[in-house]
Amino acid sequence: MTTRIAIAGAAGRMGRHLIEAAHKAEGTRPTVALEAPGHPSLGNDAGVLAGVGELGVPVADDLAAQADDFDVLIDFTLPEVTLAHVRACHAIGRAIVIGTTGLTDEQKQELAEVARDIPVVFAPNMSVGVNLCLKLLDMAARVLGDEVDIEVIEAHHRHKIDAPSGTALRMGEVVAEALGRDLKECAVYGREGRTGERDRRTIGFETIRAGDIVGEHTVMFAGEGERVEITHKASSRMTFAGGAVRAAAWLAGRPAGLYDMQDVLGLKE
Ligand SMILES: NC(=O)C1=CN([C@@H]2O[C@H](COP(=O)(O)OP(=O)(O)OC[C@H]3O[C@@H](n4cnc5c(N)ncnc54)[C@H](O)[C@@H]3O)[C@@H](O)[C@H]2O)C=CC1
Numbered sequence: 001m002t003t004r005i006a007i008a009g010a011a012g013r014m015g016r017h018l019i020e021a022a023h024k025a026e027g028t029r030p031t032v033a034l035e036a037p038g039h040p041s042l043g044n045d046a047g048v049l050a051g052v053g054e055l056g057v058p059v060a061d062d063l064a065a066q067a068d069d070f071d072v073l074i075d076f077t078l079p080e081v082t083l084a085h086v087r088a089c090h091a092i093g094r095a096i097v098i099g100t101t102g103l104t105d106e107q108k109q110e111l112a113e114v115a116r117d118i119p120v121v122f123a124p125n126m127s128v129g130v131n132l133c134l135k136l137l138d139m140a141a142r143v144l145g146d147e148v149d150i151e152v153i154e155a156h157h158r159h160k161i162d163a164p165s166g167t168a169l170r171m172g173e174v175v176a177e178a179l180g181r182d183l184k185e186c187a188v189y190g191r192e193g194r195t196g197e198r199d200r201r202t203i204g205f206e207t208i209r210a211g212d213i214v215g216e217h218t219v220m221f222a223g224e225g226e227r228v229e230i231t232h233k234a235s236s237r238m239t240f241a242g243g244a245v246r247a248a249a250w251l252a253g254r255p256a257g258l259y260d261m262q263d264v265l266g267l268k269e
Pocket residue numbers: 008009010011012013014015034035036037039076077078081098099100101102123124125126127166240
């Protein structure tokens with residue numbers, strides 16, 4: 001059975017890759033492409049926009065009007081836009097895959113409530129490699145324990161609007177959970193001035209924004225005499241887009257619930 005995919009943020013950096021990935025993957029096809037009201041791409045063909053040739057899918061700005069034309073919405077936009085799409089999918093009973101980062105705790109709470117009624121995949125990073133790293137981080141934190149200083153370093157392109165990245169925060173959460181810490185209490189975001197000595201129970205975050213870096217994350221576990229670093233480097237957005245399309249195909253027909261990429265990839269015990 002073919003899963004019909006709607007893509008929100010179709011003209012964006014991720015949106016164009018999502019159109020290509022949904023078009024090229026077996027068992028999925030892009031049938032709806034959404035952009036912001038007034039966006040210059042409205043009315044243009046989504047396939048032409050993505051560089052894969054005409055698909056007969058014009059970019060539009062009204063999700064509800066196309067409710068019958070898709071099975072799963074993939075949304076990589078902005079937190080407030082994502083929440084509006086979550087509410088719309090709830091109203092029409094459609095599944096949604098969310099890649100947008102930077103959601104507030106309140107927005108995440110609303111998402112969790114809606115996921116009681118519709119299937120939702122929500123993950124800050126859809127790549128197989130990052131999700132493997134999350135497993136490795138859990139193991140590293142448990143083995144190295146409180147004997148090491150832990151720092152999360154991430155680098156992204158100059159257009160990224162949220163910091164630290166959703167992936168860096170998830171990495172920090174995984175490490176904190178493994179060590180029985182609460183990330184909200186132990187996170188330190190950047191340092192300046194006379195900081196005093198480092199408290200070993202903190203988890204530090206450093207953010208780089210520069211040029212066209214697609215996405216790089218390193219978690220450093222630094223002890224006396226040795227250090228372990230777990231690094232992931234994305235060199236193409238297709239790695240995220242392919243994961244999101246895989247998640248959409250996996251989600252179609254699932255029961256309501258809040259899932260993540262670890263569920264999609266079968267990485268949960
Ligand atoms: N989970 C993952 O694997 C990944 C997540 N991301 C996240 O995805 C999000 C988007 O990233 P980019 O594509 O780089 O941003 P972008 O700014 O290039 O694209 C966002 C698009 O959403 C559109 N948009 C705004 N309002 C809209 C509306 N009402 N309806 C439909 N579309 C609307 C914008 O016009 C824009 O084209 C960010 O939060 C980023 O962190 C990015 C890459 C991978």
